[in-house]
Amino acid sequence: MRVVGIVGWSGSGKTTLLTRLIPLLRAEGLTVSTVKHTHHGFDMDRPGKDTYRHREAGAHEVLVAADARWALLHEVVGPGPVLPDLLARLEPVDFVLVEGFKSHPFPKIEVHRPALGKPPIWPAQPDIVAIAADAPLEADRLVLPLNDAHAVAAWIRGLPASGRPGS
Secondary structure, eight states, X not given: OEXXXXXXXXXXXXXXXXXXXXXXXXXXXXXXXXXXXXXXXXOSOOTTSXXXXXXXXXXXXXXXXXXXXXXXXXXOOSSOOOHHHHHHTSOOOXXXXXXXXXXXXXXXXXXXXXGGOOOOSGGGOTTEEEEEESSOOOOSSEEEETTOHHHHHHHHHTXXXXXXXXX
16 A cells, blocks of 8 residues: 655645545545544544443444444554554555654655745655645745645656655
């Protein structure tokens, strides 16, 4: 699986870019999965539902299944999950697009909008291999047009299995 991260500051457009890339890659016949990291807690469950009650009773994992999908709820005790462990749980696909996990070492695209006034992340992170920006930038790595998802998808499709251009 080729793993490519989409990182950037909150409000930069990471999710928007990711959701534009998925159908473009799928249209090429590629399989795509995603991993989303959040610093905020989340819950897919609701109080009173059976799965919520299972977790509240102390189940370490709760797997809920229906005809159209299934989900595994895993309670974490101790340090949060690391990306390689999460990737190992996925079925093999052509690409895994990861939103977040910016401090984990793997190839990433930074979504950067200079108008937001946030500093770029890429100067301190060599694993950011490209920047998707909505304005011209001077950078020591490839700058892709943020508003042209086709161009970003084409670049991603061309990445070798290592995820590093030129390797």
